[in-house]
Amino acid sequence: MSSPTSPSDFTLEVFQNEYLPEGGREVNAIVTVTAPAAGQAGGPAAGADGAHRAEIIIVDCSGSMDYPHSKIVQARAATTAAIDVLRDGVAFAVIAGTDTAKPVFPADGSLVPASAATRQDARWAVSQLRAGGGTAMGTWLGLAGRMFAATPASLRHAILLTDGKNEHESPDQLGQALAACEGVFSCDCRGVGTDWVVAELRRISTALLGSVDIVADPAGLAADFETMMQAAMGKQVADVMLRVWTPQHAQVKFVRQVAPAVDDLTGRRAQSGPQAGDYPTGAWAGGESRDYHVCVQVTAAAVGQEMLAARVSLVAGTEVLGQGLVRAVWTDDEALSTRINPNVAHYTGQAELAQVIQDGLEARKRGDEEEATAKLGRAVKLAEESGNEDTARLLAKVVDVVDAAAGTVRLKRAVAEADEMALDTRSTKTVRRKN
Amino acid sequence: MPVCPAGHDSTTSDFCDTCGMRIEGAGQASAASGGAGPAAPGVSAPAAGGPESGSEAATPAAEPCPQCGTGRSGRFCENCGLDFAAEAPAATTGSATAAGPTPAAQPAPPAPAAAPMTSATPPSASAPVTTPAPSAAPGPSPQPGWTAVVAADRGYFDATMAASGPDAAGIEFPGYCPERRFRLSGPEMRIGRHSASRGIEPEIDLTGPPTDPGVSHLHAVLVLQPDGTWSVIDPGSANGTIVNDTEIATGVAVPLKHGDRICLGAWTVLTILAD
Numbered sequence: 001m002s003s004p005t006s007p008s009d010f011t012l013e014v015f016q017n018e019y020l021p022e023g024g025r026e027v028n029a030i031v032t033v034t035a036p037a038a039g040q041a042g043g044p045a046a047g048a049d050g051a052h053r054a055e056i057i058i059v060d061c062s063g064s065m066d067y068p069h070s071k072i073v074q075a076r077a078a079t080t081a082a083i084d085v086l087r088d089g090v091a092f093a094v095i096a097g098t099d100t101a102k103p104v105f106p107a108d109g110s111l112v113p114a115s116a117a118t119r120q121d122a123r124w125a126v127s128q129l130r131a132g133g134g135t136a137m138g139t140w141l142g143l144a145g146r147m148f149a150a151t152p153a154s155l156r157h158a159i160l161l162t163d164g165k166n167e168h169e170s171p172d173q174l175g176q177a178l179a180a181c182e183g184v185f186s187c188d189c190r191g192v193g194t195d196w197v198v199a200e201l202r203r204i205s206t207a208l209l210g211s212v213d214i215v216a217d218p219a220g221l222a223a224d225f226e227t228m229m230q231a232a233m234g235k236q237v238a239d240v241m242l243r244v245w246t247p248q249h250a251q252v253k254f255v256r257q258v259a260p261a262v263d264d265l266t267g268r269r270a271q272s273g274p275q276a277g278d279y280p281t282g283a284w285a286g287g288e289s290r291d292y293h294v295c296v297q298v299t300a301a302a303v304g305q306e307m308l309a310a311r312v313s314l315v316a317g318t319e320v321l322g323q324g325l326v327r328a329v330w331t332d333d334e335a336l337s338t339r340i341n342p343n344v345a346h347y348t349g350q351a352e353l354a355q356v357i358q359d360g361l362e363a364r365k366r367g368d369e370e371e372a373t374a375k376l377g378r379a380v381k382l383a384e385e386s387g388n389e390d391t392a393r394l395l396a397k398v399v400d401v402v403d404a405a406a407g408t409v410r411l412k413r414a415v416a417e418a419d420e421m422a423l424d425t426r427s428t429k430t431v432r433r434k435n
Numbered sequence: 436m437p438v439c440p441a442g443h444d445s446t447t448s449d450f451c452d453t454c455g456m457r458i459e460g461a462g463q464a465s466a467a468s469g470g471a472g473p474a475a476p477g478v479s480a481p482a483a484g485g486p487e488s489g490s491e492a493a494t495p496a497a498e499p500c501p502q503c504g505t506g507r508s509g510r511f512c513e514n515c516g517l518d519f520a521a522e523a524p525a526a527t528t529g530s531a532t533a534a535g536p537t538p539a540a541q542p543a544p545p546a547p548a549a550a551p552m553t554s555a556t557p558p559s560a561s562a563p564v565t566t567p568a569p570s571a572a573p574g575p576s577p578q579p580g581w582t583a584v585v586a587a588d589r590g591y592f593d594a595t596m597a598a599s600g601p602d603a604a605g606i607e608f609p610g611y612c613p614e615r616r617f618r619l620s621g622p623e624m625r626i627g628r629h630s631a632s633r634g635i636e637p638e639i640d641l642t643g644p645p646t647d648p649g650v651s652h653l654h655a656v657l658v659l660q661p662d663g664t665w666s667v668i669d670p671g672s673a674n675g676t677i678v679n680d681t682e683i684a685t686g687v688a689v690p691l692k693h694g695d696r697i698c699l700g701a702w703t704v705l706t707i708l709a710d
Binding site: 248306325 | 447449450451452453454455456457506
């Protein structure tokens with residue numbers, strides 16, 4: 001299958017202060033990557049491109065899904081809603097997860113193209129789902145990975161729904177399963193209720209380049225699944241890599257996605273040349289835009305010299321979809337070298353925001369109130385400064401804000417568990433800088 | 436192929452694909468961010484083996500330069516020009532004419548008699564010179580005044596262009612090229628373009644402007660003969676050396692006399708004056 005978009009339409013914009021003081025070595029830049037708008041450049045009409053997509057919905061059917069019973073009921077409804085959104089021709093399957101993994105539809109463990117008839121059969125199969133058994137997510141993902149590997153589809157996406165801890169396998173087993181699935185498919189994770197572990201699902205969604213979120217009330221599942229599936233149907237280009245070339249003796253200090261959510265890619269580097277590494281970004285929808293923060297340490301050059309600190313390009317397979325240049329210019333003009341690019345400052349703040357929220361909640365769980373107050377107070381201040389209103393709202397459910405601008409807060413005595421988990425899961429969501 | 440200020444050959448023409456330095460003449464505009472930049476056709480090249488020559492790429496990432504501590508890559512230190520190959524096996528006298536980290540050791544003069552005929556590629560690593568006592572003192576040896584006059588020669592340029600392949604397209608005869616005179620002294624005079632990264636500081640440095648793109652960093656060497664005359668050796672330059680309309684063989688010393696013309700690169704002509 002050829003790529004449905006004209007690849008060269010990706011744009012990369014670089015925001016940085018390229019001026020370094022004498023002896024300066026660290027170069028920071030925000031790279032905004034924007035995919036071509038959907039339907040541009042002769043792409044096939046919506047609905048006609050189902051054949052290179054594959055979708056698997058993994059539904060937790062462990063015993064706890066029956067407590068309350070509404071969870072399994074809503075899970076079935078949500079799965080049905082997602083199936084209804086599938087475009088004709090998209091290969092799909094449904095897996096029921098317990099301490100093992102079982103293909104529910106089709107029962108033979110293959111994927112079938114979506115049509116009115118197969119959707120009808122799938123709905124019936126899903127309506128028969130019953131709760132009972134354990135939880136072994138690595139096993140579920142392993143089965144999905146093997147099923148995806150057998151399809152010719154290039155855009156492979158899964159939804160994993162769970163309500164509990166990964167109790168029936170070790171973290172190592174989950175890690176091995178994830179390693180086998182990386183690059184095979186992407187996976188959005190949803191936790192229903194409050195008995196699941198944020199860190200566990202985040203581990204899966206990070207490794208498999210998807211999102212993680214809490215659906216505290218099972219009644220909200222169907223709408224959420226529909227939205228996720230629609231987003232998946234909008235993806236146009238699969239397996240896109242961010243390639244970062246750096247000069248000899250330079251070091252990439254980090255590469256992280258900073259919008260729409262913080263996701264550190266530094267450890268995901270795959271060497272693609274003597275001086276270049278690829279970082280996975282997954283699939284892109286038409287018109288989708290993301291920001292990346294690239295930090296490179298170079299060898300200092302003399303004042304007045306100019307160096308290319310990084311050549312950032314977007315590649316799919318062997319095709320280069322676009323590139324941007326991160327430069328370094330050494331100057332003795334302090335007015336130039338001391339300026340911090342506003343985008344770099346903004347996203348440095350957003351990354352810190354995510355970190356202090358996670359640290360603060362962690363401290364709160366430990367009972368270290370002083371630390372928790374300090375960290376969450378800092379978070380409130382950062383959210384206020386950057387205009388991250390969603391995060392500010394979530395924070396306000398966990399702390400009483402005395403003075404947002406100064407970051408003065410008091411921990412709330414009673415916090416709904418769902419609110420705390422929502423703050424944790426969504427802590428990585430960022431906002432773009434307002435101009 | 437574009438060459439960056441540090442002397443790296445680069446597959447990209449805007450910035451060096453090895454060290455990242457801006458390549459002279461690359462338009463400022465190309466630095467602006469944007470979509471698929473036309474300035475860098477080789478952006479995906481690093482995936483396919485990269486620009487390094489085979490031997491350099493094969494060099495394992497070793498410990499930093501023993502002299503200045505810079506990270507090591509390739510044979511010569513990127514920063515101070517130290518020749519690692521010469522350092523490693525036998526760090527003795529005469530090892531580093533190029534980088535000169537051991538000023539105590541006077542570069543061994545070309546061995547007397549017929550030695551320069553074949554083995555004389557002076558800047559190469561640790562020459563097999565075993566005679567520790569320099570018989571012919573390298574100092575102020577009796578040298579009548581020999582001079583090399585460097586100029587850009589239109590006739591030679593036209594002939595070169597006519598005989599060249601597509602590589603030569605885009606090379607232009609310099610509009611202004613002052614005559615440069617070099618007094619021949621010492622046991623040898625290297626002709627080339629200096630390169631900090633390769634540790635080459637030729638005595639006859641033809642770095643411009645205007646820079647002749649056809650002149651190698653180490654292009655040819657003038658070697659003093661025991662009888663006080665001079666010979667020229669081409670140690671293996673990329674584009675060869677012509678003495679009086681005849682291309683000379685690599686590594687063979689060709690005796691020179693007054694009025695001889697040594698042609699190299701696209702337009703550079705050295706006229707030898709012996710008086």
